[in-house]
Amino acid sequence: MLEIKCPYCGLRDEEEFGCGGEAHIARPLADNPISDKDFADYLFYRDNPKGLFLERWRHSAGCRRWFNVARDTVSHQILEVYPMGAKPSTKAGRAAYEASWRRQSPAEAAARNIPQKTRKTSTSKR
């Protein structure tokens, strides 16, 4: 059983929480030029690492607030808990954030209001 430190309520049993899957997936703006293939990155394609994973959790049977967790998917060790909207502060968490393919994806670019021409070039590997 995991013990998760809710940033608002403190250490509680796993059963009180719900897991929301991969964190830091930005929704493309309504007015966006990306293809269906690139939009699928936002909608369906997910990071599924064997190792450190940045994910969202919710203290659903407690304060019901969302937060982020950096957790290892093999050892289940929780490296850090950090608020929604923030980025990981540990070195490993930061590295996992920067290394994700999603940072370069057109879908993520389309979530920010960046100029048209930089959006057009896809560095997505798929």
Add this chain to the structure above:
Amino acid sequence: MAESNIDRGVRALRDRKKHYSIFSLARQARNYHQGWQQAWRHAEPKAEYDAIIIGGGGHGLATAYYLASVHNMTNIAVIEKGWLGGGNTGRNTTIIRSNYLWDESASIYEHAMKLWEGLAQDLNFNIMFSQRGVLTIAHSEHELKEMSRRVHAIRLNGIDSDILSPEEIKKFVPIMNMDQNIRYPVMGGFLQKRGGTARHDAVAWGYARAADDMGVDIIQNCEVTGLRRQGRRIVGVETTKGLIKSRKVGCVVAGHSSILADMAGIRMPIASRPLQALVSEPIKPILDTVIMSNAVHMYISQSDKGEMVLGAGVDKYNSYAQRGSFPVPEHMLAAAVELFPVLSRLRMLRHWGGIVDTCPDASPIISRTDIDGLYFNCGWGTGGFKATPGSGHVFADLIANDRPNDIAAPYALSRFETGLLIDEHGAAGVAH
């Protein structure tokens, strides 16, 4: 619906001495059973193959078997990181059924069911396929109505499915608690009589033995460390036993599909989760069918050894550790004891987890990829075992012909771009 004349690839064993029968049993008995031959060779990899299958579970071995028997591709290899059937093939609760809602699902699972029905004869291996029926129960008026809609859809696809009233259920499963005052009373159910169970290890062994007899190399204890590409084409597999060349590679690795996809520089819409199961101490026969409940998250059957075999839904977070979190089995056992009070003092013998590859629409991926010659068969999530023969059959066809047949076509990766999903979250239920 699924075609009636499937090419089952049935072949007599080349080595007639290996044929299993009542006569071979009697012959070996005279010799104190010392003359049995090993069922498959311990092959070492050749430099190059016509096709390589990564993953020596049921699906991978079935793929190899049908590649050899139906498509005459015998210069192929199956590469397995551990031992045959040591992954999810040996970790599931062995339930087989084909009562799915959508046409695409009905087509592939019924294709598998038709292969199951003759598989022991096809492979000359007793897979202990037992069509003892699978009964899915409903606990509310709403669930019952949803169930009857599903039953009609399933019957329209030519798959057997019957609604049972509480009285009929009482007769069919005398030990079930039919008290209407429990938290989740049993209000009805639907039964697929052709559903049932099979011995999971035997399925892997049967396919391995038959494939090996046709010349397929089965290479165990050989982990894939990389996929060798030349531009947009696959040219080989890097393993702990060196580079093995091939221009066709099929990946059938369940929970580790994302890892393998990453080696090829592609991505999958998959989340890897633990699915837990447990078995009790063996007891006298008390349950001769399979019971599933989607609402209370529990499915149960009794093995031929007498153990009660129980399973539930996946854990709520991603994991590659082959163990699960405690709340899931606790919840499952609470439901089991309420439905079957007779089990309350039963001791559990073993408990384990397998890593399943769950897809956003709870349907599998059987697909070509952007890399020529690289194919994926994954995303079976919590329900892959029942599809083993059908999955292998259509995947072999995809690899041999480089294009999906009618059954496999809807399961292409492109459905996540077009939006043509096959949403089986409801029909699959928990015991998918």
